[in-house]
Amino acid sequence: MKKKWISYPYIIWMILFIIVPLILVLFYSITVRTEDGIIFTLKHYKRFMEPVYLSVLFRSIYLALICTALCLVLGYPMAMILNGRNIKRRNILILLFVIPMWMNFLLRTYAWMTLLERRGLINTFLNMLGFPSMNLLYNNGAVVLGMVYNFLPFMVLPIYSVLNKIDRSVIEAAEDLGANAFTVFRKVIFPLSLPGVISGITMVFMPAVTTFVISRLLGGGQFTLIGNLIEQQFLLVGDWNFGSAISMIMMVIILLSMGIMSKYDQEHEGGGLW
Amino acid sequence: MNNETKEILIELVNVSKTYDSTDALKAINLYIRRNEFLTLLGPSGCGKTTTLRLIGGFEEPDSGEILFAGKKINGVPPYKRRVNTVFQKYALFPHMNVFENIAFGLKIKKVEPKVIKEKVERILSLVNLAGYESRAVNSLSGGQQQRIAIARALVNEPEVLLLDEPLGALDLKMRQEMQIELKNMQQRLGITFVYVTHDQEEALTMSDTIVVMRDGAIQQIGTPIDIYNEPKNAFVADFIGESNIISGVMLRDYLVQFADSNFECVDRGFGENEPVDVVIRPEDIKIVSAEDSVLQGEVKSAIFKGVHYEMIVQSNGFHWKIQSTALAPPGRKIGLKIEPNDIHIMRKAPAA
Numbered sequence: 072m073k074k075k076w077i078s079y080p081y082i083i084w085m086i087l088f089i090i091v092p093l094i095l096v097l098f099y100s101i102t103v104r105t106e107d108g109i110i111f112t113l114k115h116y117k118r119f120m121e122p123v124y125l126s127v128l129f130r131s132i133y134l135a136l137i138c139t140a141l142c143l144v145l146g147y148p149m150a151m152i153l154n155g156r157n158i159k160r161r162n163i164l165i166l167l168f169v170i171p172m173w174m175n176f177l178l179r180t181y182a183w184m185t186l187l188e189r190r191g192l193i194n195t196f197l198n199m200l201g202f203p204s205m206n207l208l209y210n211n212g213a214v215v216l217g218m219v220y221n222f223l224p225f226m227v228l229p230i231y232s233v234l235n236k237i238d239r240s241v242i243e244a245a246e247d248l249g250a251n252a253f254t255v256f257r258k259v260i261f262p263l264s265l266p267g268v269i270s271g272i273t274m275v276f277m278p279a280v281t282t283f284v285i286s287r288l289l290g291g292g293q294f295t296l297i298g299n300l301i302e303q304q305f306l307l308v309g310d311w312n313f314g315s316a317i318s319m320i321m322m323v324i325i326l327l328s329m330g331i332m333s334k335y336d337q338e339h340e341g342g343g344l345w
Numbered sequence: 346m347n348n349e350t351k352e353i354l355i356e357l358v359n360v361s362k363t364y365d366s367t368d369a370l371k372a373i374n375l376y377i378r379r380n381e382f383l384t385l386l387g388p389s390g391c392g393k394t395t396t397l398r399l400i401g402g403f404e405e406p407d408s409g410e411i412l413f414a415g416k417k418i419n420g421v422p423p424y425k426r427r428v429n430t431v432f433q434k435y436a437l438f439p440h441m442n443v444f445e446n447i448a449f450g451l452k453i454k455k456v457e458p459k460v461i462k463e464k465v466e467r468i469l470s471l472v473n474l475a476g477y478e479s480r481a482v483n484s485l486s487g488g489q490q491q492r493i494a495i496a497r498a499l500v501n502e503p504e505v506l507l508l509d510e511p512l513g514a515l516d517l518k519m520r521q522e523m524q525i526e527l528k529n530m531q532q533r534l535g536i537t538f539v540y541v542t543h544d545q546e547e548a549l550t551m552s553d554t555i556v557v558m559r560d561g562a563i564q565q566i567g568t569p570i571d572i573y574n575e576p577k578n579a580f581v582a583d584f585i586g587e588s589n590i591i592s593g594v595m596l597r598d599y600l601v602q603f604a605d606s607n608f609e610c611v612d613r614g615f616g617e618n619e620p621v622d623v624v625i626r627p628e629d630i631k632i633v634s635a636e637d638s639v640l641q642g643e644v645k646s647a648i649f650k651g652v653h654y655e656m657i658v659q660s661n662g663f664h665w666k667i668q669s670t671a672l673a674p675p676g677r678k679i680g681l682k683i684e685p686n687d688i689h690i691m692r693k694a695p696a697a
Contacts, residue, residue, distance in 0.1 A: 240436035243403055246423040247430045248450035248501065258449070262440045 099315035115316035124300070124317075131297040132324075134211065135279035138218040139226075142275045143268065145219070146226035150267075153227065154234040165231075172224055180288050183217055184208065187289070209291030217285040222278055226271040233267030234260070273332050277325055297321060351378040354537055355400060355505065360409030362395055362561075369395040371561045372409065377505075377539060382531050384540045384548040387558035388584070393541045394509055396558075400539060401507050402426045414504075428505040429498035433513060435490045437482040443469075443493055444478035450501040468500040471530065488519045499530070505537045512547065524550050545585050549573060557581050578691050582624040589630070589665050593623040593690070601690055604661050606639045608683065612690040622691045627655070627668040629687035638680025644673045 100116070102109050118124070153164050171179060186192045187207040194204040207213060237260065245255045283298030290296070295303075297317065304314030355377040362370040370392045377383050385393035398404040399411060402423035411418050418426060429450070437446050444465055451461045469475050472492035482490060491511060498506055508527075512520045528551045531538045542548055548555050549569040557564040557572065557580075565577040576582035579590050593603030598613035603623045615621060635641045642660030654672045658665045658681065665681060673679050 238434070238436060240432045240434060241438060243401075243423070244430070244432055244436040244438070244497075245449070246403075247401060247428075248497070249424045249453040250449075251422075251424050254453060259438060 096315045096318055099312050100319045101316075103312055115313045116320070118313060119317060119320060127295055127300050128297055128320075130295075131280050134215055134218070134296065135276050138215050138222065138279045139272055139276045141215065141219045142223050142226040143272065146223055146271060147230055147268070149223075149227045150230035150234055153231045168224065168227065176221060177284065179221065180217055180285055183213075183220065184288055187213055187216075208289060211290075213289040214286050214296075217289040218279045218282060221285065222275045225274040225278070229270040229274065230264055230267040233264045237263050269332050269335060273329060276328065280325070281321060351380060353377070354379040354414060355539075356410075356412040357396070357399070358410045358412065360396075360399060360406045360411060362392075362399065362404060362406050368561050370399075370406070373558075373561070373563050375556065375563065375566070377537060378554075379504075380535050380537055382528065382538045382540065382551055382553045384542060384552040384555050385558060386542060386545060386548040386555050386584075387564075388543055390560075391558040392561040393543075393556075393558050395561075397430075397507050397509055397539060397541050400505070401428055401430045427503055428507055429501050429503040430507040430509065431491075431494050431498050431511045433509045433511065435494040435511075437490055437493055437497070439483060441482070442478070443474070443480050443482060443485075446482060446493060447497045447500050449497065454501075464500055468496045471499070472496045472526075487514055488523065491515065491523065495527070495530075499534065499536070503536065505539060506531075508538060508540045510542055511540075512542075512544075520547070527551060549585070555585075557584060559584075574689075576624060576689065576691070579622040579624060582622075582689065582691070587627050587666060587668075589625045589627065591623050591625075591663055593621050595619045595621050595690060599685075601688065604640060604663055608639075608688055609685040610688040610690060611685050612688075615690065615692070620693055622693055624689040624691060625665075625683055625687060627666040628653070629683065630665060630667045630669075631682040631684075632656075632667065632669055632671060632673050633680040633682045635678045635680045638682050640681040640683075641678060642681060644675050644677050644679060646675055647672055 101111055101113065103112050103114065119128075149168075153161060153168070155161055155164075184191075188194070189204055189206070189208070191207070193207060198204060241263070242255055242259060245259045250258060281298045283296060283302045286296040286299055287302075301314050301317050301321070304310045304317065308314075353376045355375075357373055357375040359372045359374060360370055361368070361372050373392070373396070375396070385396055387393050395404060399406055402418070402421060402425075405420065413427070438449065441449070447465045447468060448461050451464060456464070465478065466475070469477060472495060474489060474492055474496070477485070477489070477493075482493060485493065491514075494511070495506075495508075511527075512523050515523060524547055527538075531551075540548075540551065549572075552569055554566065555569055555572050556566050559580055565572055565581045567575070572581065572585055576585060576588075579588075582588045583590060591603050593601050595601050595612075595615040595618070596607065597617055598615070599610055601608050601610045601612070601621065601623060640660055642658040642665065645657045645659050645664070647654050647656045649672075650668070653668045653670050656667045656669065656673055658667055658673075658679065660681065667681070
């Protein structure tokens with residue numbers, strides 16, 4: 072307790088780069104600059120209630136939910152495979168799985184563009200087989216694909232780490248008491264892995280709902296998500312006040328979803344990230 | 346014992362098991378009779394847990410056969426075997442309460458909920474935990490968790506209960522209580538127990554039959570009294586209770602020479618002048634005055650152990666361990682007296 076000063080750099084860091092910007096965002100979101108100076112208003116929040124913006128919000132949540140569901144469906148079996156009993160094979164698999172993450176996120180997404188383009192690799196291959204070209208890029212599917220591809224590790228790794236911690240003898244005990252492989256999974260492995268599933272869901276849903284790069288690159292102009300909206304307000308339109316208001320709304324949504332998740336998680340006593 | 350009349354329930358025939366090129370079991374043969382309390386006893390790495398896991402179905406033998414009531418059960422998965430296991434660290438389901446843990450096996454067998462409730466209640470009172478149904482397993486003490494683990498296995502009314510060092514994590518007092526409780530339960534329920542431990546006292550207290558193992562091989566099978574009084578070789582003698590083991594020569598029947606003296610003994614059938622191991626329990630050596638004995642020595646140390654004193658006595662270069670309720674203080678010259686009955690002669694183990 073004597074060495075309180077050790078925490079000062081972190082406290083300063085947090086004040087400078089987290090607290091102050093948050094206050095600024097909040098300040099921008101409830102003010103408007105007029106000739107008479109700065110006045111407080113809620114009109115930016117009211118503006119967000121217009122259907123055109125609400126539909127952007129719903130599309131963002133909808134696509135993020137689909138992405139999260141897909142990540143769960145793909146990621147859970149993946150985590151179970153990684154958790155296989157052969158240690159040597161497990162390490163190779165984990166390495167293969169993590170290698171793409173060493174590459175920059177943007178590069179990976181650009182790579183998908185070249186694959187999905189009208190003259191891209193996949194269409195060229197289809198043409199060779201005599202099929203017509205397909206519109207693979209610039210639709211919801213492409214955006215979801217990009218999200219799943221980029222965020223899948225955030226689902227797999229927490230589930231894997233929880234599965235890895237499950238005591239083997241608990242599984243053997245279930246077998247011993249008459250449970251076949253499916254029942255063991257349903258009654259023991261899955262319930263015990265829930266903390267991992269929950270932190271996986273949180274870690275995929277949050278970046279998915281706020282992404283703007285994936286939707287811009289793979290979704291083209293027409294598939295605006297809430298992240299793109301915020302980006303536009305700040306960088307293109309220059310309406311910092313409205314952008315800040317949307318950011319605040321986004322933050323509240325994320326905080327709420329995290330709160331729900333962590334409340335659910337507490338019943339299963341941690342092991343996850345939150 | 347009347348074991349001979351009882352039917353054989355489990356039989357291991359020439360069972361071998363190898364892990365990464367080390368032999369965990371070397372072609373062992375073993376019978377387990379119905380309603381018997383059989384203990385697999387040995388130091389860690391002797392293959393006792395492997396034997397248990399083979400019977401439970403968690404491991405498959407590399408060669409040999411495992412028979413259950415006369416039928417071969419190699420390759421039968423654990424959930425199809427009529428045995429239940431109590432695991433070393435209890436292995437309770439942490440996400441379930443006490444009731445759900447115990448009811449697990451019954452629910453899988455689709456027993457009616459009403460019957461499940463009755464059975465769980467009955468088994469909980471058997472393990473002295475009535476009323477604990479809705480408690481979280483993590484809120485229980487080690488001893489209580491152990492009882493739940495036993496209840497969870499017993500509620501399925503298995504023909505055989507396998508116990509893998511179930512009392513290892515408990516403190517001494519709790520362990521001794523549980524030993525008596527387990528033995529009572531086994532007698533009351535008439536279930537075959539196969540018990541794994543490295544604690545010789547535990548084995549002697551509870552078992553009908555003890556199987557002493559070492560390096561994947563069985564050293565001796567017998568009742569606790571046989572094993573204690575008639576250990577087959579120096580390893581068993583040393584592992585079961587404390588022993589003085591000294592090299593000697595069997596001069597002829599009923600006469601053995603060790604510590605430069607000749608002693609009468611009760612063993613015969615050895616070759617003339619055959620080198621042997623002589624085993625003498627520390628409590629079998631009497632302290633007499635130096636003049637009254639062929640074997641004299643000087644007390645090197647004496648430790649109070651509660652019931653008795655344990656003294657180390659040096660005589661002709663050999664250190665005897667002696668247990669006696671009478672104290673001979675260090676430095677005193679004493680005589681050692683050993684009755685012929687208490688001298689156990691064993692053949693030298695073939696060089697392993």
